[in-house]
Amino acid sequence: MGVVHGQEMVLNIGPQHPATHGVLRLQVKTDGEVISEITPYLGYLHRCFEKHCENVSYEQVIPFTDRCDYLASMTMNFGYVVAMEQLMDIKVNDRVQYIRVIMAELQRIASHLLATGVFGLDLGAFTPFLHMLRDRERIIDLFEMTCGARLLYNYMWVGGLSHDLPKGFVEETLRFLDYFEPKVDEFENLLGHNKIFVERTADIGIMPAEVAINYGVTGPNLRASGIKWDLRKDDPYSVYDRLDFEVPIGLGVKGTVGDSWDRFYVRLQEIRQSINIVRQAIDKLPKDGDVHQSMPKKIRPPKGSIYSRTESPRGDLGYYIESDGSDTPYRLKMRSPAFTALGVLNEIAGGWLMSDVLAILGSLDIVLGEIDR
Amino acid sequence: MKRYFTDIYESVTSIVGGMGITLVHLFKARNDNVTLQYPEEKWPRPERNIGFDHSSYNVIRSRLHVDMDDCIGCLKCERACPVDCIKIETEKSPVRGEDLKEIKHKGVTSNGTRKALVVTRFDIDMSECCYCNLCTYPCPEECIFMTGGPNAKKHPIDYEFSEPDRSDLIYRFAKKGAKQGLAELNAKQDAEA
Numbered sequence: 221m222g223v224v225h226g227q228e229m230v231l232n233i234g235p236q237h238p239a240t241h242g243v244l245r246l247q248v249k250t251d252g253e254v255i256s257e258i259t260p261y262l263g264y265l266h267r268c269f270e271k272h273c274e275n276v277s278y279e280q281v282i283p284f285t286d287r288c289d290y291l292a293s294m295t296m297n298f299g300y301v302v303a304m305e306q307l308m309d310i311k312v313n314d315r316v317q318y319i320r321v322i323m324a325e326l327q328r329i330a331s332h333l334l335a336t337g338v339f340g341l342d343l344g345a346f347t348p349f350l351h352m353l354r355d356r357e358r359i360i361d362l363f364e365m366t367c368g369a370r371l372l373y374n375y376m377w378v379g380g381l382s383h384d385l386p387k388g389f390v391e392e393t394l395r396f397l398d399y400f401e402p403k404v405d406e407f408e409n410l411l412g413h414n415k416i417f418v419e420r421t422a423d424i425g426i427m428p429a430e431v432a433i434n435y436g437v438t439g440p441n442l443r444a445s446g447i448k449w450d451l452r453k454d455d456p457y458s459v460y461d462r463l464d465f466e467v468p469i470g471l472g473v474k475g476t477v478g479d480s481w482d483r484f485y486v487r488l489q490e491i492r493q494s495i496n497i498v499r500q501a502i503d504k505l506p507k508d509g510d511v512h513q514s515m516p517k518k519i520r521p522p523k524g525s526i527y528s529r530t531e532s533p534r535g536d537l538g539y540y541i542e543s544d545g546s547d548t549p550y551r552l553k554m555r556s557p558a559f560t561a562l563g564v565l566n567e568i569a570g571g572w573l574m575s576d577v578l579a580i581l582g583s584l585d586i587v588l589g590e591i592d593r
Numbered sequence: 594m595k596r597y598f599t600d601i602y603e604s605v606t607s608i609v610g611g612m613g614i615t616l617v618h619l620f621k622a623r624n625d626n627v628t629l630q631y632p633e634e635k636w637p638r639p640e641r642n643i644g645f646d647h648s649s650y651n652v653i654r655s656r657l658h659v660d661m662d663d664c665i666g667c668l669k670c671e672r673a674c675p676v677d678c679i680k681i682e683t684e685k686s687p688v689r690g691e692d693l694k695e696i697k698h699k700g701v702t703s704n705g706t707r708k709a710l711v712v713t714r715f716d717i718d719m720s721e722c723c724y725c726n727l728c729t730y731p732c733p734e735e736c737i738f739m740t741g742g743p744n745a746k747k748h749p750i751d752y753e754f755s756e757p758d759r760s761d762l763i764y765r766f767a768k769k770g771a772k773q774g775l776a777e778l779n780a781k782q783d784a785e786a
Contacts, residue, residue, distance in 0.1 A: 280675035283725035347615065353628050368653040368739075374725040381727070383652055410614050415604040 225315060228256065239342050242588025244562075246467045246577070247417050247438035253573045258566045262592055265479045269593040273552040278304060279378060281552065286372040287541050289590040290556065291334055292325070294327035295371045295532040297376035302457050302540040303528035304378040308521045315509030316380055317459045321501045322393070323366070323375065325494040329400075330359040331533035332440075332487040332494075337583040339484055342582035343420045348411040353401060379515035390502055395502050397495055404491055412485060420561030421484060422557045425580035427568045429478065435564040439535025441584055444470035444480035451531040463500050465493045487585070515542040520547055534585060554593060558586040610765040654724045655739045655752040657717050659766040663702040663736035666710035670728035670737050678721035679728060682714035684775055687782055696774035702734050719754065720762040 231248045234240040243264035249257040269288055273281050285300045286293040296319055305312065360370045365386055367375040375382050411417055427437070432445045437521030442449055450467040452460040468489035470482030523545040528540040535557025542551040561584045569580045629635070666683035686693070690707030691700040698711050729738050741750025756762050 276675050280673070280727065283723055283727065285677050286725075287723075347611075357627070368726065369724065372724070374727065382730075386652070406614060410611050413607055414611055415600075415607040418603075418607075443694075 230423060233577075235261075240581065240588075241338065241586055244586075244588050244591075246565075246581075247578065248574075250574060253575075255572055255574060255577055258563060258569050258577065260562055261357040262562075263571055265468060265588045265592040266296050267593065269472070270554065272551055277522070277547045278549065281549070282377065283372065283374045285554075286374060286549055287589060288556070288593055289532065289534065289537075289558070289587050290371060291587055292327050292331040292533045293373050294375065295331075295530065295537065297373065298538040299528070299530040299532060301376045301378050301538055302530055303526055303541055304519070304521070306528050307526040307541055307543060308378070308516065308519070309523065310379045310516065311516050312375045312379060312514050313506075313509045314459065315506045315512050316513075318501045318505045319381060319385060319511070320376060320456055321365070321460065321463070322498055322505070323337075325497045325501070326359050326362060326393070328494045328533045329491050329498075330356045333359075335533070336407070336411070336484055336487050339579075339582040339585070345411055345414070346415060347409060351403070351410070355400055358400075362389065362393060362396065365392065365541065377515060378519055384511045388503075390505070393498065393502065397498060401492075401495055404488065404495075406539065408536065412481075412488060418474050418481060420576075420579055421480040423479050423585065424475075424576050425480045425568050425572060425583060426476050427478040427483075431564065431567055432478070433507050435567065436560040437535070437564050438560065439531070440486045440490060440535070441483055441535065441561050441564075443467065444482040446472075447471050451529060451536060455529070457528075457530055459501075459504075462504070463497050463504065465497050465500075468491055468493065470587065483583040483585075488535050518547075529555070532557060532589065533560065534590070554590075556590045556593065558584075558588075558590045562565055562586050562591055599756050600675050609719040626739060652743065653741050653750070654726060654749055655741050656719060656754055657722060657764070658738060658744075658748045658751075659715055659717070660736040660747065661712065661715065661766050661768060662699045663704070663734045664715065664766075665702060665706055665708050665734055665761045666712045667733060669733070673731050675725060675727065676721050676723050678718040678723075680714060680716045680718075682772075683710040683712050684772070685686045685709065686711045686773070687775075687778060693775075693778065695778055697769045698769050698771065702736070704734055706734060709769060711775055712767050713775065715766040716763055718763045718768070720759055 223371065229250050233246040233248060235243045235245040235382060240246065245261040245264065247254055247259040247261060253301055257441050267287070269284055276284070282297055282300060285296040289296050333352040333356045337349040341349040363373060364370045366389060368372050394460065420560045426544055427441065427445050429445045429447050432447065438449070444551075446469050448467050448469050451457070453467055470486055470487050472479070473485065474481045521543040523543060525540065525542040527538060527540045529536050531537070536555065537557055538554040538555030540555070541549055541552070544550040565581065569577050572580065666681065668681055668683075671679045671681050686698070686709055686719065688700070689709045692698060693711070696711070699708070701707055726739065736758070737742045740748040743754070754762070
C-alpha cells in the first residue's frame with residue numbers, strides 16, 4: 221500500500237516569532253504534521269556589516285564585530301584581532317594572551333548557557349532557562365567589572381586590550397567557578413536527563429557526519445555528529461596549545477550520534493571544559509606585562525590579505541581581510557558559523573514533525589545577527 | 594512490556610529529581626533572591642578600584658559628557674567615533690590662550706594647554722551612540738568621558754536618560770551663543786583695526 225499524501229500547506233514561521241531566535245522567516249511546506257521542505261529567508265537583520273567596514277578604520281571595526289554575534293562578543297573581537305595581528309605581524313605578550321583566553325572561555329560558558337537554556341525554553345522547560353540566565357548574569361557582571369559593558373564589549377584591541385584586569389577579578393572569577401561547577405551537574409540532571417526533554421530531542425534531527433561536513437557545519441554541531449574538530453586543538457591560535465583540555469564529541473548516549481540531544485550535551489560538556497581552561501589560564505596568568513605594549517600607534521597594515529579562523533562558541537569564525545595599505549580595509553569578509561548551521565536545517569529537519577522543527581532549530585543554536593551581518 | 598515500565602520508571606525518577614532541585618531552591622535560595630524591584634532598588638555598580646591611574650582608564654559605559662572648559666577642539670573624538678554621532682565645529686580664537694568673557698570661553702585648560710580654537714558646536718547624539726568608548730581614549734585633555742565610575746567626581750553617573758522626543762537626546766555642550774558672540778567679537782575687532 222502506497223503512502224497517502226494530503227494537501228500540501230505552506231506555513232510561515234516568523235519573522236517575529238520567539239522560537240526563531242531573532243528575525244528569521246522559515247517557509248515550511250507541510251503535509252499534515254510532516255515537514256517536507258524548509259526554506260529559511262534571511263536578511264531581516266542585515267546591517268551591511270561587511271560593506272560598512274570598508275568605510276571605517278581598522279580599530280572602528282571592533283565595535284561592529286561585537287554586534288554580529290551579540291551573545292559572544294568577546295570571541296568575535298578575538299577572531300578579528302587575531303586576524304589583524306597576523307596581517308600586521310604583531311606579537312603580543314603572554315599576559316594579554318591569557319587574559320584573552322580567560323575572557324573568550326567565560327564568554328563561551330555564557331553563550332552555551334543561553335543556548336542550552338533557550339533550547340529548553342523552546343521545548344517548554346522554563347525553570348532551567350531561569351537558572352542558566354541567573355548564572356550567565358554573574359559572568360556578565362565579571363565582564364562589566366573588566367570593561368564597563370555588559371553585552372557589547374569592544375574589549376580586545378589590535379595588539380592588546382582596552383584595559384588590564386581590574387583588582388579582584390581573578391578572585392571573583394575563581395569564586396564564580398567554584399560556585400558554578402556543581403551547578404553544571406544540576407543543569408544536567410534538571411534538563412538533560414529529564415524524560416520529557418529526552419523524548420523530545422533524542423533521535424530527533426539526526427545530522428550524520430558526512431552531511432555536516434558537506435554543509436560546512438562547524439563547532440558543537442559538528443562535534444555532536446562525532447567528529448573531533450576543534451580549532452583550539454587542531455589549529456591552535458593564541459595560547460591554546462599550552463592549555464590542556466578535551467574536545468567532547470557526541471556519543472549518542474540517549475539516541476543516535478548527531479541527534480538534538482547530542483548537540484545539547486556537547487555544549488554542556490564544553491561548559492565543563494571551559495571552566496577547566498579558565499582555571500588553567502588563571503594559574504598561568506603572568507603577573508606583569510603591559511596590555512598596551514604592542515599596540516601600534518596607527519593601524520595601517522601592509523598591502524596584502526589574510527584569512528584567519530578562530531573557534532567561536534558556534535564554530536569556525538573566519539575573517540578575511542584585504543588591505544590596500546590604507547587606513548580602512550579594502551574588503552572584509554566574515555565566515556559565520558551560524559550561517560552554515562542554518563543551511564543544514566532543510567537537510568536534517570525534512571520528514572520530521574512540525575513540533576520537532578523548533579527543537580532542531582533550537583539545538584543548532586543560531587544567532588541571526590551573525591547570519592545576516 | 595519491559596519498555597513500558599522502564600518509561601514509567603524514568604519519567605517518575607526524572608520528574609522527582611527535577612522537583613527535588615526546585616524544592617531545594619524553594620528553601621535554600623530564598624536568601625539570595627536574584628530579582629530586583631528595579632526603580633526602587635538598583636543593582637550595585639561593580640567596584641571600580643582598578644589598581645592604576647583612573648585618569649587614563651575610564652571603565653564605565655553610560656552617558657557621554659564633555660567638560661567644555663577643557664576642550665581644545667582637536668576633533669580626535671569626532672574622528673574616533675565609528676557611528677559619527679559627535680559633531681564639532683570650531684573657529685579660530687582672536688586671542689590665543691586668553692579668556693573671552695563675552696562668550697564664557699576659557700583660554701587655558703586645567704592641564705595648562707593654551708587654546709587656539711573656540712568650539713562653537715559640540716553635539717553628541719546619544720540616540721546614535723554605540724557606547725564603544727572609543728572617543729574617550731584619544732582625548733588629550735581627558736575632557737570627554739562617560740559619566741560616573743572613576744569620573745563620578747567630575748559628573749555623577751547618568752545611565753537612565755529617556756526623553757519623550759528623540760531630538761532631546763542630542764546633547765549640546767558648546768556654550769550657548771558662542772558662534773554669534775564670536776562673530777560679533779571679530780566684527781568689533783575689525784572695526785577697531
